[in-house]
Amino acid sequence: KAGVTQTPRYLIKTRGQQVTLSCSPISGHRSVSWYQQTPGQGLQFLFEYFSETQRNKGNFPGRFSGRQFSNSRSEMNVSTLELGDSALYLCASSPEETGGTDTQYFGPGTRLTVL
């Protein structure tokens, strides 16, 4: 099976812009989670989707949003970008119903740089 794919891999934006990142989970996986990774804060959970419903949400401002489509593909959007949003954004999928805490299969990440 193909692994988790994320597009784009690299992105450079300026403050105030918005960005949309995409994630395609492993075929058959219905749970998709998003994480933000920075050197200072480490890996922080953004949100988890299961069957098109947001099941869990981390402690991030409303500028961060996401959605999941019927084919389990997911997107996350960040509006009004700030310098501090520069990070590696990781998507992970899991096959199980309790997907948020089962073995996570990670994509390669999208490196976002905000100038």
Add this chain to the structure above:
Amino acid sequence: SQQGEEDPQALSIQEGENATMNCSYKTSINNLQWYRQNSGRGLVHLILIRSNEREKHSGRLRVTLDTSKKSSSLLITASRAADTASYFCATDPGGYSTLTFGKGTMLLVSP
């Protein structure tokens, strides 16, 4: 905030030596997982140990879990240069929740 805290933050060893990393956490857990991350890339799942297990092996990896001390350790035996990476523990508090990751241990294995 991070539930798991890895120790040490960084570890440098020679090929062939064993590497031990520790993880401490604060609340009760359903399971604990270890992941590896090569520089700037996605994480790879290594091993999952459930709260009712004390030890688990996978190839050169050995994980222990002590729920009374709220701690876990990851041992990599006979390290190789290819083991150079960051290692993270992640805790599952149970229910339809999410994993909480520690800040990781950076392991450098020199040839």
